[in-house]
Amino acid sequence: MIDLSAPATKVKINYSPKNASGYKSASSAVGKSRKTQVRGLHNFFIWLAIKLRIFFLVIMTVRSLKKAIEYYRQIIHLRENVWNGNMKKIYRVGGKYFYNQYTPAWPSKQYDEMIVRETRRRIFHETSHSCSFVFFAITRKCPLRCEHCFEWDNLNKKETFTAKELDLIVDHYKKQGMFQMHLSGGEPMLRVREMVELLNKHGNNVDFWVLTSGFNCTRENLSLLKQAGLKGIVVSIDHYIAELHDAFRRKAGSYDAALKAVQYAQELQLATAISICVTKSFLAAGHLWPYAEFARELGVEFVQLLEPRNIGNYKDQDVLLDEMHIQMLEDFFKSVNHSKETSNYPTFSYHGFHQRRVGCFAGSRSIYIDSAGNVHSCPFCHTAAYNIKSFIDNNKLAEVPQKLNECPRFGKVV
Numbered sequence: 392m393i394d395l396s397a398p399a400t401k402v403k404i405n406y407s408p409k410n411a412s413g414y415k416s417a418s419s420a421v422g423k424s425r426k427t428q429v430r431g432l433h434n435f436f437i438w439l440a441i442k443l444r445i446f447f448l449v450i451m452t453v454r455s456l457k458k459a460i461e462y463y464r465q466i467i468h469l470r471e472n473v474w475n476g477n478m479k480k481i482y483r484v485g486g487k488y489f490y491n492q493y494t495p496a497w498p499s500k501q502y503d504e505m506i507v508r509e510t511r512r513r514i515f516h517e518t519s520h521s522c523s524f525v526f527f528a529i530t531r532k533c534p535l536r537c538e539h540c541f542e543w544d545n546l547n548k549k550e551t552f553t554a555k556e557l558d559l560i561v562d563h564y565k566k567q568g569m570f571q572m573h574l575s576g577g578e579p580m581l582r583v584r585e586m587v588e589l590l591n592k593h594g595n596n597v598d599f600w601v602l603t604s605g606f607n608c609t610r611e612n613l614s615l616l617k618q619a620g621l622k623g624i625v626v627s628i629d630h631y632i633a634e635l636h637d638a639f640r641r642k643a644g645s646y647d648a649a650l651k652a653v654q655y656a657q658e659l660q661l662a663t664a665i666s667i668c669v670t671k672s673f674l675a676a677g678h679l680w681p682y683a684e685f686a687r688e689l690g691v692e693f694v695q696l697l698e699p700r701n702i703g704n705y706k707d708q709d710v711l712l713d714e715m716h717i718q719m720l721e722d723f724f725k726s727v728n729h730s731k732e733t734s735n736y737p738t739f740s741y742h743g744f745h746q747r748r749v750g751c752f753a754g755s756r757s758i759y760i761d762s763a764g765n766v767h768s769c770p771f772c773h774t775a776a777y778n779i780k781s782f783i784d785n786n787k788l789a790e791v792p793q794k795l796n797e798c799p800r801f802g803k804v805v
Contacts (some may be wrong), residue, residue, distance in 0.1 A: 562593065
Protein backbone atom coordinates (compact mmCIF):
# COMPACT_ATOMS: atom_id res chain seq x y z
CA MET A 392 0.00 0.00 0.00
CA ILE A 393 1.30 3.44 -0.93
CA ASP A 394 1.95 5.66 2.07
CA LEU A 395 0.18 8.98 1.59
CA SER A 396 1.09 10.17 5.06
CA ALA A 397 3.77 12.67 4.09
CA PRO A 398 2.78 15.52 6.42
CA ALA A 399 1.21 18.67 5.08
CA THR A 400 3.57 21.55 5.76
CA LYS A 401 2.37 23.84 8.55
CA VAL A 402 -0.87 21.91 8.85
CA LYS A 403 -2.13 20.81 12.24
CA ILE A 404 -4.67 18.04 12.46
CA ASN A 405 -7.55 20.16 13.68
CA TYR A 406 -9.39 20.42 10.36
CA SER A 407 -9.99 24.07 9.62
CA PRO A 408 -9.74 25.99 6.35
CA LYS A 409 -7.42 28.38 8.17
CA ASN A 410 -4.84 25.60 7.99
CA ALA A 411 -5.29 24.91 4.29
CA SER A 412 -1.67 25.43 3.31
CA GLY A 413 1.36 23.35 2.56
CA TYR A 414 1.02 22.38 -1.09
CA LYS A 415 2.58 23.66 -4.28
CA SER A 416 0.18 25.96 -6.09
CA ALA A 417 -1.56 24.34 -9.04
CA SER A 418 -2.28 27.64 -10.77
CA SER A 419 0.75 27.42 -13.04
CA ALA A 420 -0.49 24.09 -14.36
CA VAL A 421 -4.13 24.91 -14.95
CA GLY A 422 -4.17 28.67 -15.40
CA LYS A 423 -6.70 31.03 -13.85
CA SER A 424 -9.61 29.12 -12.34
CA ARG A 425 -13.04 29.90 -13.71
CA LYS A 426 -15.84 31.37 -11.66
CA THR A 427 -19.07 29.44 -12.17
CA GLN A 428 -20.67 29.62 -8.72
CA VAL A 429 -23.95 31.53 -8.67
CA ARG A 430 -24.12 34.07 -5.84
CA GLY A 431 -26.30 36.74 -4.27
CA LEU A 432 -29.71 37.49 -5.76
CA HIS A 433 -28.92 35.34 -8.77
CA ASN A 434 -28.53 32.36 -6.45
CA PHE A 435 -31.76 33.22 -4.59
CA PHE A 436 -33.87 33.49 -7.74
CA ILE A 437 -32.42 30.37 -9.39
CA TRP A 438 -33.16 28.29 -6.29
CA LEU A 439 -36.63 29.82 -6.10
CA ALA A 440 -37.24 28.89 -9.74
CA ILE A 441 -36.00 25.34 -9.17
CA LYS A 442 -38.18 24.82 -6.09
CA LEU A 443 -41.21 26.26 -7.87
CA ARG A 444 -40.55 23.87 -10.74
CA ILE A 445 -40.30 20.95 -8.32
CA PHE A 446 -43.60 21.93 -6.67
CA PHE A 447 -45.29 22.33 -10.07
CA LEU A 448 -44.15 18.86 -11.17
CA VAL A 449 -45.29 17.33 -7.88
CA ILE A 450 -48.74 18.92 -8.03
CA MET A 451 -49.16 17.88 -11.69
CA THR A 452 -48.30 14.32 -10.66
CA VAL A 453 -50.54 14.03 -7.59
CA ARG A 454 -53.36 16.40 -8.70
CA SER A 455 -53.95 17.48 -5.12
CA LEU A 456 -52.64 20.60 -3.37
CA LYS A 457 -52.59 18.93 0.05
CA LYS A 458 -50.70 15.88 -1.20
CA ALA A 459 -48.42 18.03 -3.32
CA ILE A 460 -47.31 19.97 -0.24
CA GLU A 461 -46.73 16.71 1.65
CA TYR A 462 -44.64 15.04 -1.06
CA TYR A 463 -42.78 18.20 -1.95
CA ARG A 464 -41.67 18.40 1.68
CA GLN A 465 -40.57 14.76 1.55
CA ILE A 466 -38.40 15.38 -1.51
CA ILE A 467 -36.82 18.48 0.04
CA HIS A 468 -36.32 16.62 3.33
CA LEU A 469 -34.53 13.75 1.55
CA ARG A 470 -32.22 16.23 -0.13
CA GLU A 471 -31.45 17.91 3.19
CA ASN A 472 -30.66 14.52 4.75
CA VAL A 473 -28.13 13.89 1.99
CA TRP A 474 -26.47 17.28 2.41
CA ASN A 475 -26.95 17.86 6.17
CA GLY A 476 -29.17 20.84 5.54
CA ASN A 477 -30.14 23.26 2.83
CA MET A 478 -27.35 23.10 0.26
CA LYS A 479 -27.30 26.53 -1.39
CA LYS A 480 -24.29 26.21 -3.68
CA ILE A 481 -25.14 26.06 -7.37
CA TYR A 482 -23.07 26.51 -10.54
CA ARG A 483 -23.79 27.73 -14.05
CA VAL A 484 -21.83 25.87 -16.71
CA GLY A 485 -22.57 25.90 -20.41
CA GLY A 486 -25.89 27.65 -19.91
CA LYS A 487 -27.20 25.05 -17.42
CA TYR A 488 -27.30 24.93 -13.61
CA PHE A 489 -25.72 22.10 -11.60
CA TYR A 490 -25.74 21.47 -7.86
CA ASN A 491 -24.03 18.08 -7.88
CA GLN A 492 -22.70 15.59 -10.40
CA TYR A 493 -25.45 13.05 -9.71
CA THR A 494 -28.41 15.32 -10.49
CA PRO A 495 -29.28 16.18 -14.10
CA ALA A 496 -28.62 19.74 -15.22
CA TRP A 497 -31.46 22.23 -14.75
CA PRO A 498 -33.52 23.14 -16.66
CA SER A 499 -33.88 19.91 -18.65
CA LYS A 500 -36.35 17.13 -19.32
CA GLN A 501 -33.97 14.79 -17.45
CA TYR A 502 -34.27 16.93 -14.34
CA ASP A 503 -38.06 16.99 -14.63
CA GLU A 504 -38.13 13.22 -15.07
CA MET A 505 -36.07 12.76 -11.91
CA ILE A 506 -38.57 14.78 -9.85
CA VAL A 507 -41.60 13.03 -11.33
CA ARG A 508 -39.94 9.63 -10.76
CA GLU A 509 -39.20 10.38 -7.11
CA THR A 510 -42.74 11.69 -6.57
CA ARG A 511 -44.34 8.59 -8.06
CA ARG A 512 -42.05 6.40 -5.98
CA ARG A 513 -43.33 8.06 -2.82
CA ILE A 514 -47.01 8.29 -3.78
CA PHE A 515 -47.58 5.02 -5.60
CA HIS A 516 -44.56 3.09 -4.28
CA GLU A 517 -43.55 2.76 -7.90
CA THR A 518 -40.17 1.02 -8.13
CA SER A 519 -40.31 -0.34 -11.66
CA HIS A 520 -37.65 2.14 -12.78
CA SER A 521 -34.67 0.98 -10.75
CA CYS A 522 -32.02 2.20 -13.16
CA SER A 523 -32.53 5.94 -13.48
CA PHE A 524 -28.78 6.36 -12.95
CA VAL A 525 -26.17 3.97 -14.43
CA PHE A 526 -22.42 3.66 -13.94
CA PHE A 527 -21.07 1.79 -16.97
CA ALA A 528 -17.49 0.51 -17.21
CA ILE A 529 -17.14 0.43 -20.98
CA THR A 530 -13.57 -0.90 -21.18
CA ARG A 531 -11.26 -3.34 -19.44
CA LYS A 532 -8.15 -1.53 -20.63
CA CYS A 533 -6.19 0.85 -18.39
CA PRO A 534 -2.58 2.10 -18.48
CA LEU A 535 -2.57 2.78 -14.70
CA ARG A 536 -2.31 0.40 -11.75
CA CYS A 537 -4.15 2.38 -9.10
CA GLU A 538 -3.75 1.26 -5.50
CA HIS A 539 -7.50 1.27 -4.74
CA CYS A 540 -8.84 -0.04 -8.08
CA PHE A 541 -12.15 -1.89 -7.60
CA GLU A 542 -12.00 -3.21 -11.20
CA TRP A 543 -8.59 -4.79 -10.62
CA ASP A 544 -9.59 -8.38 -11.40
CA ASN A 545 -11.22 -7.37 -14.69
CA LEU A 546 -8.47 -5.19 -16.12
CA ASN A 547 -6.45 -5.58 -19.32
CA LYS A 548 -8.25 -8.61 -20.65
CA LYS A 549 -10.13 -8.98 -23.91
CA GLU A 550 -12.87 -6.36 -24.22
CA THR A 551 -16.31 -7.57 -23.14
CA PHE A 552 -18.39 -5.24 -25.30
CA THR A 553 -18.21 -4.31 -28.96
CA ALA A 554 -19.26 -0.82 -30.01
CA LYS A 555 -22.63 -2.24 -31.11
CA GLU A 556 -23.14 -3.90 -27.73
CA LEU A 557 -22.35 -0.68 -25.90
CA ASP A 558 -25.09 0.98 -27.93
CA LEU A 559 -27.55 -1.86 -27.22
CA ILE A 560 -26.97 -1.56 -23.48
CA VAL A 561 -27.33 2.23 -23.37
CA ASP A 562 -30.46 2.01 -25.52
CA HIS A 563 -31.92 -0.69 -23.26
CA TYR A 564 -31.51 1.31 -20.06
CA LYS A 565 -32.66 4.49 -21.74
CA LYS A 566 -35.92 2.73 -22.62
CA GLN A 567 -36.14 1.53 -19.01
CA GLY A 568 -36.09 5.12 -17.78
CA MET A 569 -32.40 5.94 -17.30
CA PHE A 570 -31.73 9.67 -17.52
CA GLN A 571 -28.06 9.86 -16.45
CA MET A 572 -25.02 7.68 -17.21
CA HIS A 573 -21.43 7.92 -16.02
CA LEU A 574 -18.97 6.16 -18.35
CA SER A 575 -15.99 4.57 -16.61
CA GLY A 576 -13.60 1.67 -17.01
CA GLY A 577 -10.71 0.85 -16.93
CA GLU A 578 -9.93 4.10 -18.62
CA PRO A 579 -12.93 5.14 -20.76
CA MET A 580 -10.92 7.71 -22.72
CA LEU A 581 -9.34 4.78 -24.54
CA ARG A 582 -12.72 4.39 -26.30
CA VAL A 583 -13.31 8.00 -27.27
CA ARG A 584 -14.75 7.20 -30.69
CA GLU A 585 -17.30 4.77 -29.26
CA MET A 586 -18.28 7.32 -26.59
CA VAL A 587 -18.79 10.00 -29.24
CA GLU A 588 -21.09 7.63 -31.13
CA LEU A 589 -23.07 6.88 -27.97
CA LEU A 590 -23.48 10.54 -27.11
CA ASN A 591 -24.46 11.51 -30.64
CA LYS A 592 -27.20 8.89 -30.58
CA HIS A 593 -28.45 9.11 -26.98
CA GLY A 594 -27.25 12.46 -25.62
CA ASN A 595 -30.58 14.24 -26.11
CA ASN A 596 -32.29 11.91 -23.64
CA VAL A 597 -29.44 11.02 -21.28
CA ASP A 598 -26.98 13.21 -19.35
CA PHE A 599 -23.52 11.69 -19.91
CA TRP A 600 -20.46 12.16 -17.71
CA VAL A 601 -17.00 10.59 -18.09
CA LEU A 602 -14.98 9.26 -15.13
CA THR A 603 -11.28 9.40 -15.99
CA SER A 604 -7.74 9.47 -14.67
CA GLY A 605 -6.95 12.19 -17.19
CA PHE A 606 -5.22 9.77 -19.55
CA ASN A 607 -5.85 10.62 -23.23
CA CYS A 608 -7.87 13.68 -22.22
CA THR A 609 -6.51 15.84 -24.98
CA ARG A 610 -8.33 19.03 -25.81
CA GLU A 611 -9.32 17.51 -29.15
CA ASN A 612 -10.83 14.40 -27.56
CA LEU A 613 -12.77 16.32 -24.93
CA SER A 614 -13.94 18.76 -27.61
CA LEU A 615 -15.35 15.87 -29.64
CA LEU A 616 -17.23 14.62 -26.58
CA LYS A 617 -18.48 18.10 -25.72
CA GLN A 618 -19.80 18.58 -29.26
CA ALA A 619 -21.56 15.22 -28.99
CA GLY A 620 -23.33 16.34 -25.81
CA LEU A 621 -21.11 15.44 -22.84
CA LYS A 622 -22.32 17.25 -19.70
CA GLY A 623 -19.45 16.72 -17.31
CA ILE A 624 -16.23 15.02 -16.35
CA VAL A 625 -14.95 13.53 -13.08
CA VAL A 626 -11.14 13.44 -12.88
CA SER A 627 -9.47 11.29 -10.22
CA ILE A 628 -6.86 13.25 -8.28
CA ASP A 629 -5.82 11.42 -5.13
CA HIS A 630 -3.37 13.96 -3.76
CA TYR A 631 -2.46 17.60 -4.20
CA ILE A 632 1.22 16.56 -4.09
CA ALA A 633 2.17 15.35 -7.56
CA GLU A 634 4.64 12.68 -6.43
CA LEU A 635 2.15 11.12 -4.02
CA HIS A 636 -0.65 11.11 -6.57
CA ASP A 637 1.62 9.45 -9.14
CA ALA A 638 2.71 6.86 -6.55
CA PHE A 639 -0.92 6.06 -5.70
CA ARG A 640 -1.76 5.74 -9.41
CA ARG A 641 1.52 3.93 -10.13
CA LYS A 642 2.19 5.92 -13.26
CA ALA A 643 4.59 8.83 -13.62
CA GLY A 644 2.99 11.92 -15.12
CA SER A 645 -0.56 10.97 -14.15
CA TYR A 646 -0.90 14.08 -11.92
CA ASP A 647 -0.01 16.41 -14.77
CA ALA A 648 -2.40 14.56 -17.08
CA ALA A 649 -5.20 14.95 -14.53
CA LEU A 650 -4.60 18.70 -14.22
CA LYS A 651 -4.60 19.08 -17.99
CA ALA A 652 -7.92 17.22 -18.16
CA VAL A 653 -9.39 19.68 -15.65
CA GLN A 654 -8.05 22.63 -17.61
CA TYR A 655 -9.42 21.44 -20.96
CA ALA A 656 -12.81 20.53 -19.44
CA GLN A 657 -13.13 24.01 -17.99
CA GLU A 658 -12.13 25.69 -21.25
CA LEU A 659 -14.80 23.65 -23.05
CA GLN A 660 -17.51 24.55 -20.52
CA LEU A 661 -17.98 21.06 -19.11
CA ALA A 662 -19.13 20.67 -15.51
CA THR A 663 -15.98 19.53 -13.72
CA ALA A 664 -15.48 17.38 -10.65
CA ILE A 665 -12.47 15.75 -9.06
CA SER A 666 -12.59 12.54 -7.07
CA ILE A 667 -10.34 11.21 -4.32
CA CYS A 668 -10.09 7.94 -2.41
CA VAL A 669 -9.58 9.22 1.15
CA THR A 670 -7.29 6.80 2.99
CA LYS A 671 -6.54 6.60 6.69
CA SER A 672 -2.98 7.82 6.19
CA PHE A 673 -4.19 10.78 4.10
CA LEU A 674 -6.57 11.84 6.86
CA ALA A 675 -4.16 11.24 9.73
CA ALA A 676 -1.48 13.41 8.09
CA GLY A 677 -3.80 16.42 7.89
CA HIS A 678 -4.22 16.57 4.12
CA LEU A 679 -7.97 17.10 3.93
CA TRP A 680 -8.17 20.88 4.24
CA PRO A 681 -5.13 21.50 2.04
CA TYR A 682 -6.81 19.31 -0.59
CA ALA A 683 -9.94 21.44 -0.27
CA GLU A 684 -7.89 24.58 -0.88
CA PHE A 685 -6.26 22.87 -3.86
CA ALA A 686 -9.71 22.08 -5.27
CA ARG A 687 -10.86 25.64 -4.71
CA GLU A 688 -7.85 26.95 -6.58
CA LEU A 689 -8.49 24.56 -9.47
CA GLY A 690 -11.93 26.12 -9.87
CA VAL A 691 -13.80 22.81 -10.10
CA GLU A 692 -17.47 22.74 -9.20
CA PHE A 693 -17.51 19.45 -7.32
CA VAL A 694 -15.28 17.17 -5.26
CA GLN A 695 -16.16 13.55 -4.48
CA LEU A 696 -14.80 11.92 -1.32
CA LEU A 697 -14.73 8.13 -1.58
CA GLU A 698 -14.06 5.78 1.31
CA PRO A 699 -11.65 2.92 0.50
CA ARG A 700 -13.25 -0.52 0.31
CA ASN A 701 -11.53 -3.89 0.71
CA ILE A 702 -12.38 -5.08 -2.79
CA GLY A 703 -10.42 -5.26 -6.03
CA ASN A 704 -6.79 -4.32 -5.48
CA TYR A 705 -7.59 -3.58 -1.82
CA LYS A 706 -9.04 -7.05 -1.22
CA ASP A 707 -8.20 -8.51 2.20
CA GLN A 708 -6.34 -5.33 3.23
CA ASP A 709 -6.93 -3.23 6.33
CA VAL A 710 -8.24 -0.16 4.50
CA LEU A 711 -11.69 0.49 5.97
CA LEU A 712 -11.87 3.79 7.82
CA ASP A 713 -12.06 3.79 11.61
CA GLU A 714 -14.73 5.73 13.49
CA MET A 715 -12.22 8.52 14.12
CA HIS A 716 -11.58 8.94 10.39
CA ILE A 717 -15.27 8.80 9.56
CA GLN A 718 -15.93 11.54 12.11
CA MET A 719 -13.19 13.64 10.53
CA LEU A 720 -14.83 13.28 7.13
CA GLU A 721 -18.30 14.05 8.46
CA ASP A 722 -17.12 17.16 10.31
CA PHE A 723 -15.29 18.33 7.20
CA PHE A 724 -18.28 17.57 4.94
CA LYS A 725 -20.61 19.67 7.09
CA SER A 726 -18.15 22.54 7.45
CA VAL A 727 -16.91 22.86 3.89
CA ASN A 728 -20.42 22.81 2.42
CA HIS A 729 -22.20 25.10 4.87
CA SER A 730 -19.67 27.37 6.56
CA LYS A 731 -19.55 31.05 5.53
CA GLU A 732 -15.77 31.00 5.36
CA THR A 733 -15.86 28.18 2.78
CA SER A 734 -18.69 29.59 0.68
CA ASN A 735 -16.35 29.90 -2.31
CA TYR A 736 -15.12 26.29 -2.07
CA PRO A 737 -16.48 23.58 -4.39
CA THR A 738 -19.39 21.40 -3.31
CA PHE A 739 -18.07 18.24 -1.63
CA SER A 740 -20.06 15.02 -1.84
CA TYR A 741 -19.47 12.28 0.71
CA HIS A 742 -21.72 9.29 0.20
CA GLY A 743 -20.89 7.77 3.57
CA PHE A 744 -22.68 10.64 5.31
CA HIS A 745 -26.16 9.91 3.95
CA GLN A 746 -25.55 6.17 3.64
CA ARG A 747 -25.17 5.89 7.39
CA ARG A 748 -28.32 7.95 8.00
CA VAL A 749 -30.90 7.23 5.30
CA GLY A 750 -29.34 4.37 3.33
CA CYS A 751 -27.78 4.02 -0.11
CA PHE A 752 -29.31 4.96 -3.46
CA ALA A 753 -27.58 1.98 -5.11
CA GLY A 754 -29.93 -0.72 -6.33
CA SER A 755 -33.04 1.40 -5.89
CA ARG A 756 -32.05 4.36 -8.11
CA SER A 757 -28.70 3.40 -9.58
CA ILE A 758 -26.78 0.38 -10.86
CA TYR A 759 -23.22 -0.45 -11.85
CA ILE A 760 -22.23 -2.47 -14.92
CA ASP A 761 -18.62 -3.57 -14.54
CA SER A 762 -16.21 -4.08 -17.42
CA ALA A 763 -16.93 -7.83 -17.48
CA GLY A 764 -20.67 -7.22 -17.86
CA ASN A 765 -21.69 -8.04 -14.29
CA VAL A 766 -24.51 -5.83 -12.99
CA HIS A 767 -24.14 -4.73 -9.38
CA SER A 768 -25.98 -2.34 -7.12
CA CYS A 769 -22.86 -0.13 -7.04
CA PRO A 770 -19.12 -0.17 -7.85
CA PHE A 771 -18.14 -0.84 -4.23
CA CYS A 772 -20.34 -3.78 -3.25
CA HIS A 773 -19.45 -6.46 -5.81
CA THR A 774 -22.78 -8.23 -5.40
CA ALA A 775 -23.56 -9.08 -9.01
CA ALA A 776 -27.21 -9.92 -9.73
CA TYR A 777 -26.61 -11.08 -13.31
CA ASN A 778 -24.34 -10.62 -16.33
CA ILE A 779 -25.83 -8.47 -19.06
CA LYS A 780 -23.51 -9.90 -21.71
CA SER A 781 -25.26 -13.28 -21.44
CA PHE A 782 -28.59 -11.64 -22.26
CA ILE A 783 -27.06 -9.96 -25.30
CA ASP A 784 -25.46 -13.19 -26.52
CA ASN A 785 -28.80 -14.99 -26.27
CA ASN A 786 -30.71 -12.10 -27.88
CA LYS A 787 -32.79 -11.68 -24.71
CA LEU A 788 -31.93 -8.15 -23.68
CA ALA A 789 -35.62 -7.38 -23.21
CA GLU A 790 -35.68 -10.01 -20.43
CA VAL A 791 -33.02 -8.33 -18.27
CA PRO A 792 -34.42 -8.16 -14.71
CA GLN A 793 -34.92 -4.76 -13.11
CA LYS A 794 -34.63 -5.82 -9.49
CA LEU A 795 -31.14 -5.76 -8.02
CA ASN A 796 -29.40 -6.62 -4.80
CA GLU A 797 -29.52 -3.67 -2.45
CA CYS A 798 -26.41 -2.31 -0.76
CA PRO A 799 -25.31 -5.02 1.74
CA ARG A 800 -23.52 -2.47 3.93
CA PHE A 801 -26.08 0.32 4.34
CA GLY A 802 -29.38 -0.86 2.88
CA LYS A 803 -31.36 1.24 0.44
CA VAL A 804 -33.02 4.63 0.51
CA VAL A 805 -36.78 4.03 0.60
